[in-house]
Amino acid sequence: MDIIDIKTYMQSIGREARTASRLMAKAEPADKNRALTLMALAIKRDEQQLLAANAGDVDNAKIRGLEPALIDRLTLTSKSIASMAEGLLQIVALPDPVGEISDLKYRPAGIQVGKMRVPLGVIGIIYEARPNVTADAAGLCLKAGNAAILRGGSEAIRSNQAIAACVKEGLKAAGLPETAIQIIETTDRAAVGELITMKEFVDVIVPRGGKGLIERISNEARIPVIKHLHGVCHVYIDDGADLAKAICVADNAKTQRYGTCNTMETLLVHEAIAGEVLPPLCQIYLDKGVELRGDAASRAIIPQMSEATEEDWHTEYLAPILSIRVVSGLDQAIEHIAVYGSQHTDSIITEDYGRARRFLREVDSSSVMVNASTRFADGFEYGLGAEIGISTDKIHARGPVGLEGLTSQKFIVLGDGQVRQ
Numbered sequence: 001m002d003i004i005d006i007k008t009y010m011q012s013i014g015r016e017a018r019t020a021s022r023l024m025a026k027a028e029p030a031d032k033n034r035a036l037t038l039m040a041l042a043i044k045r046d047e048q049q050l051l052a053a054n055a056g057d058v059d060n061a062k063i064r065g066l067e068p069a070l071i072d073r074l075t076l077t078s079k080s081i082a083s084m085a086e087g088l089l090q091i092v093a094l095p096d097p098v099g100e101i102s103d104l105k106y107r108p109a110g111i112q113v114g115k116m117r118v119p120l121g122v123i124g125i126i127y128e129a130r131p132n133v134t135a136d137a138a139g140l141c142l143k144a145g146n147a148a149i150l151r152g153g154s155e156a157i158r159s160n161q162a163i164a165a166c167v168k169e170g171l172k173a174a175g176l177p178e179t180a181i182q183i184i185e186t187t188d189r190a191a192v193g194e195l196i197t198m199k200e201f202v203d204v205i206v207p208r209g210g211k212g213l214i215e216r217i218s219n220e221a222r223i224p225v226i227k228h229l230h231g232v233c234h235v236y237i238d239d240g241a242d243l244a245k246a247i248c249v250a251d252n253a254k255t256q257r258y259g260t261c262n263t264m265e266t267l268l269v270h271e272a273i274a275g276e277v278l279p280p281l282c283q284i285y286l287d288k289g290v291e292l293r294g295d296a297a298s299r300a301i302i303p304q305m306s307e308a309t310e311e312d313w314h315t316e317y318l319a320p321i322l323s324i325r326v327v328s329g330l331d332q333a334i335e336h337i338a339v340y341g342s343q344h345t346d347s348i349i350t351e352d353y354g355r356a357r358r359f360l361r362e363v364d365s366s367s368v369m370v371n372a373s374t375r376f377a378d379g380f381e382y383g384l385g386a387e388i389g390i391s392t393d394k395i396h397a398r399g400p401v402g403l404e405g406l407t408s409q410k411f412i413v414l415g416d417g418q419v420r421q
Contacts, residue, residue, distance in 0.1 A: 006186065010194035013149055014201030016179040017122045021147035024180050025119050029096040031174050036139055039170030040088040043135060046166055047081050053162040054131060061155050069259035069318045073129040074156055084135040084163070087380055091139045094384075097403050098145040101412065109421075112414040117407045119145035121203035124195045125388065126151045126217060128209035131159035133388075136379075137206075138167045138181045140388050144406035147180045149202065151195060153209070154187035161185075196221040206401070208389045211316070226401060228366070228392035230316040231261030231344040233374045236333040236359070237277055239270040240352035245371060247281045249349055252373040255288050259318045261390060262345050262367075262377040266313060266323040268333045274326045275301055282324075290320040297326035313340040330355050334362050341365060343392040345377040366392050366399035 024032075043050070054076040061071050097117045104114030123146050127133045134150060141148035152160040164183040171178050184191050196205050196217055204224050207217040211230045218225050235253050237246045253264035269277060274297065282292060282302045293312050294305040305324065312323045313336070327333045330348075337346050347369035348359040356370045367377040377400065379387025384402030391397045397405035 006188055006190045007194055009186065010184075010191055010198065011201075013182050013184065014122070014195075014198045017147040017149050017182060018201045020177040020180040021119070021122045023177050024142070024147055025098070025121075025145045027145060027176060029098075031176055032096070032143055032145075033092045035142060035170045035174035035176050036088045036092045037170075038173045039135070039139065039167050040085040040092075042166035042169050043081060043085045043088070043163065046162070047078060050076060050081055050159065050162050051078070053158040054156075056158045057131075057156050064155075066155060070129050070155070072257075072259045074131070074159075076131055076159060080132060083380070084132050087132075087136055088139045090380070090383075091143050091403075094143065094403060096143065097407050102409075104414075110416065110418050114412050114414075115409040116412045117404070118410055120406055120408055122147045122149065122201055123388075123406065124149045124151070124198075124202045124205045124223070126192055126195070126205065126207045126209070126213070128153035128213060129156055130208065131156045131163060133208055134160045134163040134183070135167065137388050138164075140403060140406055142171075142176075142180060144403045146406055147177075147182075149182050149184065149195060151184040151192060157187055192217075193220065196223060199223055206389050224396075226389060226391045226393060226397050226405070228261065228342070228344055228390050230342050231263070231390075232266065232314065232316050232340060232342040233262055233264050233344055233377075234266045234268055234333075234337050234341060234346045235264045235374060236268040236327070236330075236337075236346070236348045237270060237273065238330065238333075238348060238350035238352060238355055239272040240355060241270075241273070241277075241349040242351055243273065243277050246277055246349040247284070249347070249371065249373050250281055251284050253347065253375055254285065254290065254322055255320075256373070256375050258320050260375070261316070261318075262374050263318070264322070264347075264374050265315065265317055266325065266336075266340065268325050268327050268336060269298070270333075271297065271326050271328055274298065278302055278324070285322060288320070290322050292322055292324060294324040295326060298324045301326075316342070330358060334359065337363055337365070344390065345369065345374045347372060347374050366390065 100117040125137045168178045206226045207214045278301045292305040293308040299305045343365045345367040379400035387400040
């Protein structure tokens with residue numbers, strides 16, 4: 001497909017999405033929920049076809065020599081397919097936000113002024129490697145009354161098309177426009193360039209992928225972007241921590257899964273308990289094959305650590321590598337997170353209520369936790385049904401972006417013939 005053809009193709013997709021978005025904005029909740037239920041059933045029914053399509057993508061990724069972390073995100077299993085279907089059914093169970101009226105108040109003139117929640121319109125979603133995003137994004141956009149244009153990575157093209165077939169089946173059976181969810185069929189990168197500049201058809205762009213992709217989208221888009229660049233997540237073990245709890249949480253935050261944006265990349269430990277907590281915790285990491293990089297104080301306790309560089313504190317590894325720093329206390333921990341963090345997810349382990357409250361108030365991240373693994377920073381775990389992404393922006397949507405993040409509000413005024421004097 002040449003450049004002219006891609007432009008024509010993308011304009012056609014955009015035009016169809018805009019038309020579908022107007023129909024979706026007025027779709028009945030029952031019809032949207034029926035479509036979501038039928039999508040989930042189709043995904044469960046077609047598990048073997050989805051696994052076969054995904055196996056083709058994984059084999060191709062290995063032949064191309066793609067990184068293990070990317071292959072991990074690409075790979076579907078029976079469990080992840082069941083989670084996709086369950087995510088759609090959880091969205092069914094959520095209240096429909098569209099048309100919800102809030103903050104209705106009488107004004108002196110006798111009018112009532114309030115806000116109504118409305119769809120954003122057409123959402124363009126660009127993602128790499130994760131086929132489950134196809135189902136999650138389709139489900140959330142649909143429930144929130146939007147149309148979506150999905151552009152998955154070339155490495156997942158077979159998987160995405162197989163999932164999209166289930167999505168379209170659900171839309172059609174529920175009497176909703178199939179063009180409400182469209183998958184871009186070409187893997188040509190020029191299609192992305194078109195998508196992020198089609199202001200007349202697309203209302204917002206959501207990129208999900210590596211830092212390079214998100215920086216490119218942010219720099220080149222002529223449409224608002226909901227994004228996070230990377231996840232440099234921290235766990236701080238305070239000297240007021242329950243040490244058994246701290247070891248369990250810090251282990252899980254790093255090793256439960258390495259290639260995700262909510263995985264801990266830097267561990268901060270209070271100097272008063274470093275000698276007690278680091279030996280057993282680091283032994284767990286070393287037994288699991290995690291490479292440790294630390295400052296001088298942590299290396300004095302754990303000689304197997306290599307020296308952490310300035311770059312390490314800034315790095316999202318997405319791999320079994322962990323940076324460790326011993327800090328003088330809560331103030332230095334908060335300062336470290338402010339300097340090196342990515343405003344994604346940070347957690348404190350402490351039994352000290354006052355310090356926990358300070359950490360919650362002063363750490364400026366989209367998710368801030370007390371005595372919990374950073375791996376919980378996820379739309380599914382937060383009860384959103386699924387997420388379209390995690391936003392570290394401060395305007396409109398922040399943290400896991402679920403249904404409310406895919407809607408906006410407009411002012412409404414109810415009167416009975418009032419005129420302004």
